[in-house]
Amino acid sequence: MKIVIFGLTISSSWGNGHATLWRGLCKHLVRLGHTIVFFERDLPYYAGARDIHELPGGELKLFSDWESVRPIANQDLRDADIAIVTSYCPDAIAATDLILMEGRTLPVFYDLDTPVTLSRIVAGETVPYIGPRGLADFDLVLSFTGGPRISHEFRSRLGARHIEPLYGHVDTDIHRPVPPLPHYRADLSYLGTYSDDRQRTLEALFVAPARDRHDLRFLIGGAQYPDDFPWSPNIYFVRHLPPSEHAAFFASSRLTLNVTRRAMAQMGWCPSGRLFEAAACGVPILSDSWEGIETFFAPGDEILLAKDEDDTLAALAMPDAELRRIARRGRERTIDRHTSDKRANELVAMFERAASVRVRQQQPEEV
Known part of the structure; x- marks a missing residue:
């Protein structure tokens, strides 16, 4: 055709x-x-x-x-x-x-x-x-x-x-496990364009935990972040990343966060492409919850869900072996169901x- x-x-x-x-x-x-x-x-x-x-x-x-x-x-x-x-x-x-x-x-x-x-x-x-x-x-x-x-x-x-x-x-030719890079190293990362309707959730699940855990490194990658964004000394920033850099960004994270735009979360059944990209790169995902998410990933087995700061802190406290297991299961589900x-x-x-x-x-x- x-x-x-x-x-x-x-x-x-x-x-x-x-x-x-x-x-x-x-x-x-x-x-x-x-x-x-x-x-x-x-x-x-x-x-x-x-x-x-x-x-x-x-x-x-x-x-x-x-x-x-x-x-x-x-x-x-x-x-x-x-x-x-x-x-x-x-x-x-x-x-x-x-x-x-x-x-x-x-x-x-x-x-x-x-x-x-x-x-x-x-x-x-x-x-x-x-x-x-x-x-x-x-x-x-x-x-x-x-x-x-x-x-x-x-x-x-x-x-x-x-x-x-x-x-x-996700295009698995581009988004796949790769060696981590020191400048993208993070205990928790977030990749996404700035959006007003994600800000409240991002502050609860990312900014607040960063203020609580000064011993950990947090990393944001994306475009259009305003000067008055509530940065803290342990939140680092990478301005717009082209897709070719996504794999290294995710692979350098111990855990990565997904935040869904308000209208999408309210409607449900709204997996962003970024969710599948992260999973394909082999990083464990922490996400806000919305109706229908279990259609795409099994909570607790293939993805972690968070509703507040405490949930993020609990995820960061999980053993490395358990996070690796969740990452492996999430990647398997993505390769099986959600590729380009x-x-x-x-x-x-x-x-x-x-x-x-x-x-x-x-x-x-x-x-």
């Missing part, structure tokens, strides 16, 4: 979770024999931290404005089988209109920010990447979040007809099901 994608970014992993996920998916779709064309608006803040400049086995088409790229996109759509528009794509509505006007390709919407989308819809706010007809014109809607609410919410509020979850995943190659196969199967439904609907009824 030829798959054309209109997305936020695949070229820069700075300050967003989309790029790493798309890189893993696209690589394995190409390995399955499919052709990928990714359209990305050349935004200054991503251009300044671009960490890939081409899409191996596919095409990355950067453009400055929609009108200039519209004829090129139209040409690519003429022989495409699948056309995907994603959440936070700056030209999502224009791209959707073009796909529907062309009319031949299977139109797909992939919401990599489902809880944010639905929270804004419920609040009556405008969602800039969804047009006035909602999702009614897409043959397939993919959601980064699963659980019992998603199908109902997308159908009732946005008119979606066919909804399937496509969860986060498995998601690529899942995605192809979803395309085939949606295409089959479309063909049946287009066939004339028997008289």
Whole structure:
């Protein structure tokens, strides 16, 4: 198949979770024999931290404005089988209109920010990447979040007809156990872009324990942290890490923390790609809890859960052997269920099901 994608970014992993996920998916779709064309608006803040400049086995088409790229996109759509528009794509509505006007390709919407989308819809706010007809014109809607609410919410509020979850995943070619590096050494690490709605949980599960355990080393990696972040002398900071450095960052940690954005945690069934990345690197994970987490990892056996500072301190006090066992079990579960190659196969199967439904609907009824 030829798959054309209109997305936020695949070229820069700075300050967003989309790029790493798309890189893993696209690589394995190409390995399955499919052709990928990714359209990305050349935004200054991503251009300044671009960490890939081409899409191996596919095409990355950067453009400055929609009108200039519209004829090129139209040409690519003429022989495409699948056309995907994603959440936070700056030209999502224009791209959707073009796909529907062309009319031949299977139109797909992939919401990599489902809880944010639905929270804004419920609040009556405008969602800039969804047009006035909602999702009614897409043959397939993919959601980064699963659980019992998603199908109902997308159908009732946005008119979606066919909804399937496509969860986060990890590219094990990049995220795998590697030797630790001294400058990333930490008793507890946290890798994530700064977010206001994670701050309260991060302070409870990371900052407060750091103040209590001055004898331990804490490390944060990420972008956009404000000057007034509550640092302490034993909290160290690494500004934005490209994916190539993630494995060494995680492998140098005795324990790593996962904190979920508020809207995702409230909705549940929301594993971030970062959760699987850490597990694939062989580090034990301490995470905030949310409904459905046991669907992805067994608490106490493959992952540790925390609701307050005491839980973090208890995890830090666990014997090394027990932490290694949890890390091993978490990695086994990830390799078995949550890799980019498995998601690529899942995605192809979803395309085939949606295409089959479309063909049946287009066939004339028997008289």
